[in-house]
Amino acid sequence: MRLVIAGIGLIGARHLAHALEMPGIEVVAVVDPSLSQDHVPHFATIEDVDLAADGVLIATPSHLHADHAEAAAARGWHMLIEKPVAHSLEAADRIIRAADRAGVRTLVGHHRRHHAAVARLKDLLDAGVVGAPVLASMIWAMKKPDPYFEVPWRAGPDGSPVMINLVHEVDLLRHLFGEVVEVAGFGSNAQRGAARVESGAAILGFAGGVSATVSFADTCASPFGFEAGTGENPNIATTGEDYLRICGTEGAIAFPSLTVWSGAADWSQQPGVRRESFTPNIPLVAQLAHFADVCAGAAPLVSAEDGRKSLEATLALEAAVAPRRVAA
Structure with missing residues (x-):
């Protein structure tokens, strides 16, 4: 290519x-x-x-x-x-x-769909290891350094972590659970006081009945986030901490550790716990290899139409978490 x-x-x-x-x-x-x-x-x-x-x-x-x-x-x-x-x-x-x-042909760069751990998570959910998914809880909380915002377009509303970062999370949740049908949320800019949301929380409702909470901030020095948990971004320190938990009718799973709890019929029983394995890869490399296949005639894993759906849900989330007032 x-x-x-x-x-x-x-x-x-x-x-x-x-x-x-x-x-x-x-x-x-x-x-x-x-x-x-x-x-x-x-x-x-x-x-x-x-x-x-x-x-x-x-x-x-x-x-x-x-x-x-x-x-x-x-x-x-x-x-x-x-x-x-x-x-x-x-x-x-x-x-x-x-x-x-x-x-x-168009491929949209939601590269997390090419991540080996994400592929394994998707396979486990599709295989019913937690039964029917019911709830998901996600925390993306990183502290961006001040020089990050010295790039002019990041200094204003376009620098919101929703469109830069949470669009990844929304696409991941869509990949796992299907289409988003309801969005509600609250947002703040209390720390930096810039003309953009910098932290908040949202509830996403999915057509299949799953409810997901997404808490986010680009002002928190925390270990929780996809990049920190997986180590896939060389610009972000690796912590190995789980940032996503999914609960279903027959168990639960944490990501990216792929720790699975299962075997308990109800709250009176102790669930078994195990960790699933996967063969690590470099998702950006896997995505480029897939793009070469797309250029040769393969169907894209994330089409422009699919990318538009993730954009639509992310725009709805951004509207839901827009700060009600600018911090003093």
Whole structure:
């Protein structure tokens, strides 16, 4: 696969590093108007690229995704678009229409679906190890350093942890439990006082009857979060702590340890406990390998339409947790 990478910020730089090391992937160009690299030819815009390519990885700020996707689709490039697929439903629809017009395929970068531990969790739930899922409880609580917000677009509402981080969690919960039908919540900006939500809690109701609580903050020095628990992000310290617990009619499971409690008929009995195993992988690498298959004709694991559904649920969550007042 001949690949163009558009955007080499925090996540784009990680994609570039992996892609340069992967057999079967040739990075033919990088597009970024401000950041530079010296591995491959560099261009300021997608339109400037004068090399042949099969696909593009769009890792630019989300409010630019639709513009860049339209330009890429016009070139006939298949697209891997970082999450969220776009910043609005209207922009997501532009991406879907552009891909349909050009006859190209789109994969949305919800890379946690490619994580081996997530795949094992999904298999265990589908196999009924906890019976019918009823409840889920999730805590994502990290403390972002102040320099993180020195990037201009992160300083305002677009720097909300909902659209940057919780979109991952919403997509994961959709992957496990199906479609979100109800959202309620409360949010605060009491610590930094910026014009964005920085902490809060939400309740998500799913069509199948599962209720999930999601507590979040980018102001807490805690060990709880997907990245901290799994160690999948080199920019975030690894703690190995569980951040998600799922309870069902016949047991419970904690993630990412994959600790399973089962065998108790009711509260009078002691459940058995065990830990399930899996073979670790690098999800960004697995996602790139899948994108190569998508460019060759495979169906995407996360289509643009699927990414739009996660975006819609995340936007509803963001609206539910919008701070009622700006902190003094």
